[in-house]
Amino acid sequence: MKLELLDYALPGELIARHPPERRDGARLLVVGDTLADRRVVELPGLVPEGALVVVNDTRVIPARLLGRKRGTGGKVEVLLVSSLGERRWKALGRSSKPLRAGAVIDVDDELEVRVVGRAATGELEVSLGGDAPELELLDRHGHVPLPPYLARADTPEDRERYQTIFARSPGAVAAPTAGLHLSAEVLEGLRARAVEIAAVTLHVGLGTFQPVSVDDLDAHPMHEEALEITRETAARVSDARASGRPVVAIGTTVVRALESAADEAGRVTPGRRSTRLLIQPGYQFRAVDALLTNFHLPRSTLLALVCAFAGRERVLAAYAHAVAARYRFFSYGDAMLLAR
Helix, strand or coil, X not given: CEHHHHCCCCCHHHECCCCCCCHHHCEEEEECCCEEEEEHHHHHHHCCCCCEEEEECEEEXXXXXXXXXXXXXXXXXXXXXXXXXXXXXXXXXXXXXXXXCCCEEECCCCCEEEEEEECCCCCEEEEEECCCCHHHHHHHHCECCCCHHHCCCCCHHHHHHCCCCCCCEEEECCCCHHHHHCCHHHHHHHHHCCCEEEEEEECCCHHHHCCCCCCEHHHCCCCCEEXXXXXXXXXXXXXXHHHCCCEEXXXXXXXXXXXXXXXXXXXXXXXXXXXXXXXXXXXXXCCCCEEEEECCCCCCHHHHHHHHHHCHHHHHHHHHHHHHCCCCECCCCCEEEEEC
């Protein structure tokens, strides 16, 4: 797909830089045969009774580390991208001079980051040093890795609000943002309508924000993300498909996880795997019937997925309505509900 077909004009003031006062307080654009302006708190009444709602239970880690280079005192920012195991990480580094193998960054007296190597692409391999378990060290000394378009430093509020209420499995460096809207009250409302709720785990990587630098998505090197689907969730999805109950994905990460594990009949295979699945118009969906998602960046793979799901013209018309109606965009913004 040509990237120019995924463009739209967005006034900068519509980028939401902070979350809404309430988790479920965002606006919700329902996209069907017509457009309806609703609220996220109304979601339980918009999901069919007996449907299966699938969330992503990944947990965002405080992956942004600020320190100084040992020996020179130069300021360094390290952003952990994905775990390589045994306290080693793929990472990005920013400093006044290139970081080379052997460099040590002191985050504080308790945590150090040692550069093990550097790939030709510019990514670093680093190891974390410290006496405490690494996740404890990151919780104490790391910062929330907010998306760059928020153009602000993280705050204590982000520790809670850039995390879903069902976050369980640490490993993401970006939030599955559609899930940020779901409150305990919304989940209770869904269950009251006999809606099942299941979870997958897909650790969202920085590639979700990676700009597309080619003119055609066919040439875009899609980022890799790790995912896990339990036997219970796989069985629930397969049962829902077999019985004609709709499967509602909370976010594009859930779509990518389920579609990566589904066969042509929509049966989902459990297990751990990684995915580089790029979904764009022309893709034949197998496992997902409806989608709750935020408004995405223009010319992005996420917008391509939504256009594939609900139709490019319909989606871009919904985006034009959202701009005119002053919806809030991106990670902390408003949401839309679409049927396939």
